[in-house]
Amino acid sequence: MLCELCRRFHALGWASGTGGGISIREGERVWVAPSGVHKELVAEEDLFAIDLDGALVVPPRDPALRPSACTPLFLHAYRLREAGAVIHSHGKSAMLATLLGGDALRISRLEMIKGLAGHGYRDEVVVPILENTDREEELADTLEAAIRAHPRTHAVLVRAHGVYVWGRDWRQAKAHAEVYDYLFDVYVRMRELGVSR
Ligand SMILES: CSCCC(=O)C(=O)COP(=O)(O)O
Numbered sequence: 001m002l003c004e005l006c007r008r009f010h011a012l013g014w015a016s017g018t019g020g021g022i023s024i025r026e027g028e029r030v031w032v033a034p035s036g037v038h039k040e041l042v043a044e045e046d047l048f049a050i051d052l053d054g055a056l057v058v059p060p061r062d063p064a065l066r067p068s069a070c071t072p073l074f075l076h077a078y079r080l081r082e083a084g085a086v087i088h089s090h091g092k093s094a095m096l097a098t099l100l101g102g103d104a105l106r107i108s109r110l111e112m113i114k115g116l117a118g119h120g121y122r123d124e125v126v127v128p129i130l131e132n133t134d135r136e137e138e139l140a141d142t143l144e145a146a147i148r149a150h151p152r153t154h155a156v157l158v159r160a161h162g163v164y165v166w167g168r169d170w171r172q173a174k175a176h177a178e179v180y181d182y183l184f185d186v187y188v189r190m191r192e193l194g195v196s197r
């Protein structure tokens, strides 16, 4: 499923140019893809299994592979939110939404908001925005702080970069990622049109 979802996210433009992807938790194990490879071509034997402290449990077939640089960020969502899957998207809507400024994106009164667990139509969706760093791993501490400061969010944006989204399992994480992508796209379009909600 991890490999299949990487292919689908690549087709959506969420995991192009080797970045982005998804990790999935299976009990006490977390499966992650290799770093810096074409995510749409990742095969089952290329995957790493690690425990929730990041220790290697199952190595990939090729010893030259390294786990995704997103791994420390994925682990924060697993540990702090009991997530079952975490998606990292480089989708353009997420990236563009972060360029409109502020330390959080806020949007409300849209039907699609109901697709986020614990949210209703009238709720304000608040997605914190982190400042980007030179290396993906360096985002881990600020992502942890943002997750703690925003207990209702299922996503954290990274300026000029993308978004991390999670859910209780891969199905909910995928649904959340699709809803947030819709909201980010609408947010950018609304700013272009000069309308607000
Ligand atoms: C063009 S990818 C730049 C690095 C990045 O943003 C990223 O998400 C890398 O992830 P990886 O899984 O390849 O370590």
Ligand SMILES: [Zn+2]
Residues within 6 Å of the ligand: 019, 020, 088, 090, 136, 161, 162
């Ligand atoms: Zn990235």
